[in-house]
Amino acid sequence: MTTMKRFSGFNLIGEAFRSHQGWPEHWPDKAPKASYDAIIVGAGGHGLGAAYYLAKKYGITNVALIEKGWLGGGNTGRNTTIIRSNYLYDESAHLYDHAVKLWDGLSQELNYNIMYSKRGVLMLAHNVHDVQSFKRHIHANRLNGVDNEWLTPEECKAYCPPLDISPRTRHPVLGGALQRRGGTARHDSVAWGYARAASALGVDIIQNCAVTGIRRGADGAIEGVETERGFIASRRVGVSAAGSTSLVMKMAGLDFPLESYPLQALVSEPVKPIFPCVVMSNTVHAYMSQSDKGELVIGAGTDQYTSYSQRGAFHIVEHTLAAICEIFPIFTRMRMLRTWGGIVDVTPDRSPILGKTPVKGLYVNCGWGTGGFKATPGAGDLLAYTMAHDEPHKINAPYNLDRFRNGRLIDEAAAAAVAH
Amino acid sequence: MLLIHCPYCEEARPEVEFAYGGEAHIARPVDPSTYSDEQWEEFLYIRSNPRGRHHERWRHAHGCGRFFNAVRDTVTDVFETTYKAGEARK
Ligand SMILES: Cc1cc2nc3c(=O)[nH]c(=O)nc-3n(C[C@H](O)[C@H](O)[C@H](O)COP(=O)(O)OP(=O)(O)OC[C@H]3O[C@@H](n4cnc5c(N)ncnc54)[C@H](O)[C@@H]3O)c2cc1C
Numbered sequence: 480m481t482t483m484k485r486f487s488g489f490n491l492i493g494e495a496f497r498s499h500q501g502w503p504e505h506w507p508d509k510a511p512k513a514s515y516d517a518i519i520v521g522a523g524g525h526g527l528g529a530a531y532y533l534a535k536k537y538g539i540t541n542v543a544l545i546e547k548g549w550l551g552g553g554n555t556g557r558n559t560t561i562i563r564s565n566y567l568y569d570e571s572a573h574l575y576d577h578a579v580k581l582w583d584g585l586s587q588e589l590n591y592n593i594m595y596s597k598r599g600v601l602m603l604a605h606n607v608h609d610v611q612s613f614k615r616h617i618h619a620n621r622l623n624g625v626d627n628e629w630l631t632p633e634e635c636k637a638y639c640p641p642l643d644i645s646p647r648t649r650h651p652v653l654g655g656a657l658q659r660r661g662g663t664a665r666h667d668s669v670a671w672g673y674a675r676a677a678s679a680l681g682v683d684i685i686q687n688c689a690v691t692g693i694r695r696g697a698d699g700a701i702e703g704v705e706t707e708r709g710f711i712a713s714r715r716v717g718v719s720a721a722g723s724t725s726l727v728m729k730m731a732g733l734d735f736p737l738e739s740y741p742l743q744a745l746v747s748e749p750v751k752p753i754f755p756c757v758v759m760s761n762t763v764h765a766y767m768s769q770s771d772k773g774e775l776v777i778g779a780g781t782d783q784y785t786s787y788s789q790r791g792a793f794h795i796v797e798h799t800l801a802a803i804c805e806i807f808p809i810f811t812r813m814r815m816l817r818t819w820g821g822i823v824d825v826t827p828d829r830s831p832i833l834g835k836t837p838v839k840g841l842y843v844n845c846g847w848g849t850g851g852f853k854a855t856p857g858a859g860d861l862l863a864y865t866m867a868h869d870e871p872h873k874i875n876a877p878y879n880l881d882r883f884r885n886g887r888l889i890d891e892a893a894a895a896a897v898a899h
Numbered sequence: 900m901l902l903i904h905c906p907y908c909e910e911a912r913p914e915v916e917f918a919y920g921g922e923a924h925i926a927r928p929v930d931p932s933t934y935s936d937e938q939w940e941e942f943l944y945i946r947s948n949p950r951g952r953h954h955e956r957w958r959h960a961h962g963c964g965r966f967f968n969a970v971r972d973t974v975t976d977v978f979e980t981t982y983k984a985g986e987a988r989k
């Protein structure tokens with residue numbers, strides 16, 4: 480255990496009198512022990528969350544979190560941070576809304592400002608199909624107690640003034656679906672906040688240590704993981720490795736229904752606050768919000784081919800910016816500062832896999848594809864629950880691997896063609 | 900953007916002319932009615948998704964319109980070779 484010094488007004492003032500020399504490190508870098516009660520592979524937000532909830536809610540504190548790079552350096556640190564839960568199917572609404580409920584109050588729980596901002600997520604409808612599909616979502620959401628409301632073009636404009644709603648544009652705005660509880664959070668803070676809180680509860684965070692093999696006993700059950708720093712024993716291993724999940728699962732002898740694609744994002748030069756909410760347009764493939772630093776944060780599409788390169792093609796970015804300029808002509812002269820890519824793991828039905836595997840003691844959380852940041856606290860909690868009970872929680876029970884065999888898919892992709 | 904050599908047109912053309920067709924050499928069931936759920940799962944959903952050499956299909960959608968196969972490294976995105984549909988796995 481490490482001592483965590485709480486962030487409070489009192490401590491802040493106290494530290495101000497000694498030049499802030501008394502703050503301890505957020506989390507110590509740990510060398511692996513020989514064995515643990517549970518191991519999590521992958522210190523993205525999901526893995527960090529799982530380690531935290533294992534220790535906090537489910538009483539398993541002898542936990543190692545093993546990360547091949549630095550924590551939060553995967554998709555957690557590369558995404559456009561959109562949070563919403565207005566998915567169509569009951570299973571999805573329950574899963575994503577579980578997470579949105581946890582976002583509320585997470586800063587207080589972790590004693591770390593994760594900057595969850597409920598600025599609203601507005602999804603634009605550009606054609607009759609969009610209008611019908613969004614209204615269907617709104618009705619389905621209402622039945623599940625998830626807020627989502629229909630806005631006329633004028634109401635969209637009032638909610639997001641930079642929007643061009645004139646009927647002559649190439650992508651006319653016919654209305655929009657607004658989830659007011661949706662918004663953004665600061666991705667790095669989410670990773671750091673979970674890491675600090677988990678390590679204070681006794682979790683060992685081991686960075687720069689790739690898992691290179693998974694050891695199974697004569698009965699097939701998990702015995703531990705081989706890593707760059709030697710073998711670490713545990714009868715419970717949870718894999719939360721996003722784009723690299725296929726590779727880790729192969730180490731256990733399992734072939735997975737996943738493909739890994741590059742997904743890109745970019746930010747503009749910082750400007751004064753001008754963009755009050757998140758706007759998504761699936762039809763023209765553009766997503767945008769403004770960060771607290773003032774940059775416009777823009778999400779692009781995936782490349783068409785699978786890759787682990789962590790960089791996407793330029794024409795994908797160009798396509799997205801063309802759409803942004805069309806919908807928000809006010810931004811045509813903004814300069815873009817940086818682009819980057821992450822590798823997202825996509826399932827055939829575009830819904831995640833979160834539960835047990837055919838290997839005893841091996842659990843998996845993957846397949847969040849282009850839209851798992853919003854699920855971070857929920858996925859962490861449910862992976863921890865599943866590992867602690869050796870049974871899925873009823874929220875993640877439908878997200879099993881068997882669905883690709885028995886056909887009970889959760890086909891959000893066909894339902895919405897929604898990327899985030 | 901990738902430059903892709905079409906084995907029919909015998910020319911390297913920009914990626915935007917091509918449509919990706921997923922993993923190659925996944926044989927359709929010859930006798931579908933005899934397929935078990937496990938076999939359907941394998942055929943429809945399980946993919947090798949390797950880090951390194953990947954066999955994949957492409958279609959020269961805005962060119963000759965034909966399907967062909969390719970071997971590409973999924974870390975560097977460099978094409979090792981492309982070859983016509985029907986030829987043996989390289
Ligand atoms: C450009 C972009 C934009 C996105 N925008 C959004 C958005 O707006 N809203 C949204 O909800 N989602 C979005 N997403 C998706 C979201 O980022 C992911 O679904 C989510 O962050 C996944 O979290 P994670 O913790 O599972 O993965 P990651 O953060 O990728 O963590 C996985 C970790 O596993 C580690 N790992 C892999 N292999 C090994 C190994 N062998 N040994 C040890 N460690 C290993 C990796 O290094 C990595 O740190 C976006 C993604 C991208 C790339």
Ligand SMILES: [Zn+2]
Binds near residue numbers: 905909959963965
């Ligand atoms: Zn051709």
